[in-house]
Amino acid sequence: MQVLKIQGLTVDFSTKAGIHHVLKNVDLSIGKGEIVGLIGESGSGKSTLAMTVLDLNSRNRIVSGSIRFMDEELMTLDKEKIRKIRGSHIGFVPQSSMNALNPLMRVKRQFVETIKSHTDMPLQQMVELIARTLAMVSIDPARGDSFFYEFSGGQRQRLMIALSMLLSPELIIADEPTTALDATVQSKIIDLLKNMVLQKHTSMLVISHDLHTISRVCDRIYIMYAGKIVETGTREEILTRPRHPYTQKLLSSRLSLMAEPVKVNGIPGNPPSVLKEYFGCSFLERCDRASLVCKTEKPPECIGNVKVACHFEGES
Amino acid sequence: MDGKRWGHIISRGLEYVLTFFLILAINFFLPRVMPGGPLLSILGSQSSDLPVVIDEETKYKLMDYYHLNDPLHVQFIHYLMDAAHLDFGYSIFYNVPVVDIILGRLPWTFLLMGTALVVSTFFGIWLGLESAWNRGNKLDNLLLVIMPTLRSVPAFFLGALMIFLLGYKMGLFPVSGAVTPYMDYGGIADRIKDILSHLILPMFCLAAFEMPGTYLLVRNVCVQQLERPYVLMATARGLKDRSIKKHVLINSIVPAVNQIAAMLGFMVAGAVFVETVFAYPGMGMLVYNSFIERDYPLLQGAFIFMSLCVLACNYAADIICSYIDGRTGQE
Numbered sequence A: 001m002q003v004l005k006i007q008g009l010t011v012d013f014s015t016k017a018g019i020h021h022v023l024k025n026v027d028l029s030i031g032k033g034e035i036v037g038l039i040g041e042s043g044s045g046k047s048t049l050a051m052t053v054l055d056l057n058s059r060n061r062i063v064s065g066s067i068r069f070m071d072e073e074l075m076t077l078d079k080e081k082i083r084k085i086r087g088s089h090i091g092f093v094p095q096s097s098m099n100a101l102n103p104l105m106r107v108k109r110q111f112v113e114t115i116k117s118h119t120d121m122p123l124q125q126m127v128e129l130i131a132r133t134l135a136m137v138s139i140d141p142a143r144g145d146s147f148f149y150e151f152s153g154g155q156r157q158r159l160m161i162a163l164s165m166l167l168s169p170e171l172i173i174a175d176e177p178t179t180a181l182d183a184t185v186q187s188k189i190i191d192l193l194k195n196m197v198l199q200k201h202t203s204m205l206v207i208s209h210d211l212h213t214i215s216r217v218c219d220r221i222y223i224m225y226a227g228k229i230v231e232t233g234t235r236e237e238i239l240t241r242p243r244h245p246y247t248q249k250l251l252s253s254r255l256s257l258m259a260e261p262v263k264v265n266g267i268p269g270n271p272p273s274v275l276k277e278y279f280g281c282s283f284l285e286r287c288d289r290a291s292l293v294c295k296t297e298k299p300p301e302c303i304g305n306v307k308v309a310c311h312f313e314g315e316s
Numbered sequence B: 001m002d003g004k005r006w007g008h009i010i011s012r013g014l015e016y017v018l019t020f021f022l023i024l025a026i027n028f029f030l031p032r033v034m035p036g037g038p039l040l041s042i043l044g045s046q047s048s049d050l051p052v053v054i055d056e057e058t059k060y061k062l063m064d065y066y067h068l069n070d071p072l073h074v075q076f077i078h079y080l081m082d083a084a085h086l087d088f089g090y091s092i093f094y095n096v097p098v099v100d101i102i103l104g105r106l107p108w109t110f111l112l113m114g115t116a117l118v119v120s121t122f123f124g125i126w127l128g129l130e131s132a133w134n135r136g137n138k139l140d141n142l143l144l145v146i147m148p149t150l151r152s153v154p155a156f157f158l159g160a161l162m163i164f165l166l167g168y169k170m171g172l173f174p175v176s177g178a179v180t181p182y183m184d185y186g187g188i189a190d191r192i193k194d195i196l197s198h199l200i201l202p203m204f205c206l207a208a209f210e211m212p213g214t215y216l217l218v219r220n221v222c223v224q225q226l227e228r229p230y231v232l233m234a235t236a237r238g239l240k241d242r243s244i245k246k247h248v249l250i251n252s253i254v255p256a257v258n259q260i261a262a263m264l265g266f267m268v269a270g271a272v273f274v275e276t277v278f279a280y281p282g283m284g285m286l287v288y289n290s291f292i293e294r295d296y297p298l299l300q301g302a303f304i305f306m307s308l309c310v311l312a313c314n315y316a317a318d319i320i321c322s323y324i325d326g327r328t329g330q331e
Helices: A046-053 A079-085 A107-116 A123-136 A141-145 A153-165 A183-200 A211-217 A235-240 A245-252 A292-296 B002-033 B038-043 B056-065 B072-084 B098-133 B138-152 B155-169 B188-226 B229-236 B241-262 B264-277 B283-292 B296-324
Strands: A002-015 A018-031 A035-039 A061-069 A090-093 A171-175 A203-208 A220-225 A228-234
Touching: A002 A046, A002 A203, A018 A035, A018 A046, A018 A061, A018 A203, A018 A228, A035 A046, A035 A211, A046 A061, A046 A171, A046 A203, A090 A153, A107 A123, A107 A141, A107 A153, A123 A141, A123 A153, A153 A171, A153 A183, A171 A183, A183 A203, A183 A211, A203 A211, A211 A220, A211 A235, A220 A235, A220 A245, A228 A235, A228 A245, B002 B072, B002 B296, B098 B138, B098 B188, B098 B241, B098 B264, B098 B283, B098 B296, B138 B188, B155 B188, B155 B264, B188 B241, B188 B264, B229 B241, B241 B264, B241 B296, B264 B283, B264 B296, B283 B296
Parallel strands: A035 A203, A035 A220, A090 A171, A171 A203
Antiparallel strands: A002 A018, A002 A061, A220 A228
16 A cells, blocks of 8 residues: 555646646655655755645645545545644654744643644653654754754754654655755755654655655655656666656766865756746757657656656657 | 743843833933923923912922922932832822822723733734735735725724713713713622623724734735745645635744834734723823823823833743744844
């Protein structure tokens, strides 16, 4: 059974500037115990995907498709049922953990409050659960009486990981869990996430723009570009045999830690506007291999057995 | 942490003591830089309708009796000593000690302004939060029209309207005063009922004057808070709407409490109008009447007491805020 199965998810936002086409026909699935990476550059729609699964962005949203979580369709659930799933069955590690908890309430109280919103548990048991979870992320349970701003950046991220795992959810969604941290803390947090997933027997969707940092812990990877999945595969497939031109470019834009200045092979150009509809391939303007067919025809969609959304797939 | 908080509270307290000292000083020096002298204002000048003719020697003796021939700084020290003993002189109009009059009026003002403050703060915060929570939809838009409109209606007009409609036409409430004169109360319950029925109209009038400011402030602060990451995260960890509102409120209450305390001065001004319209025997009406009667000692005494009250409320707000937000005074 799949823990999460997203099919044909299309999300638009209507604003005064027009309709923003953010996600276009996205298919994504996560199996039990799997760690799945969702990689893409800023504005590609990664966070929107996470927010849509948790129904955190319902303002001005137009949505179609299907999101099945543990064989239950989330799109048709009422607000109260979604609320009960959030936090207890799907944990969320936010993009910016810096201000992710109320600064005026002690951390432990906010942990207690999270448990109370989902289950009835005697206080003693809650305190033990919190202490156990905090110990798992190497934070002294005695510090639960501190305020959130009294922790360092890395500690705050670990607190958020502990909070997301508190009720042993079936799925964790980590939205850019390492972005705000420095390189050494980043790898620690990634390892911690992996350990927690193993210990708690859960699954995880990790969202990042940083293919190199995240890929280390992922079983499978989805590459997203301009609201579409352009390539998917196991970690080995993506890292060693990238097939979509975008994935190839992402991999070659690696910045190695070297003392002498190096030239980084970035990707020229900008991602396309979410306001426009594209008739051809949306990567067209930035692609080295682009030809006439890319302009006139849409590339295949990354659905079912199709793993790469490119016209030239299978040719080279 | 608690030591820091006490340090903060004490240093704020000293600032308020200094402010109060400055107010006393202004209160002392301002009349002395104005043209004319104390005798002139009491006895009238040669050109006034009923000039009291006194010779120079009597004048000097009188000035001497009131220590008005002393140098200014000596007079100021005398003034401070008297103020410390709550001696603000005699009212020209009533000819009784100023402090006695003020102490008789203060309870009524505390009752009126206190209840109005509680009512306006409660509804202002509640409506502000709900408005921000439902920002952009009907309730919010409606309140955004009603509140500024309410604010633009002058308090004396609203008061007169209430007296006419609710007091005179419908006869629901007494139209003036704080108690029914010469009434025999059957018991304490009757007395309380009488006081409350007199209180309701002026209280709502003053609250209506005060509430829009609180509402607009709380709404704006809450709208800002709702965009904060901790609110998104609160939703993401499955908290109920009620709990999320609580989080937002805790974070909005500090600026709200500070602002409400800072606006107390305006409320005092509002109270002058409201008390005059309803003939409510509080400080506001006292100030109004003593101004009409040029009763300067009483006016000065009333100002000092009112500034003392406003300062005390601000200090209380500071202390409350330092308990809500542990970061206050730590930077």
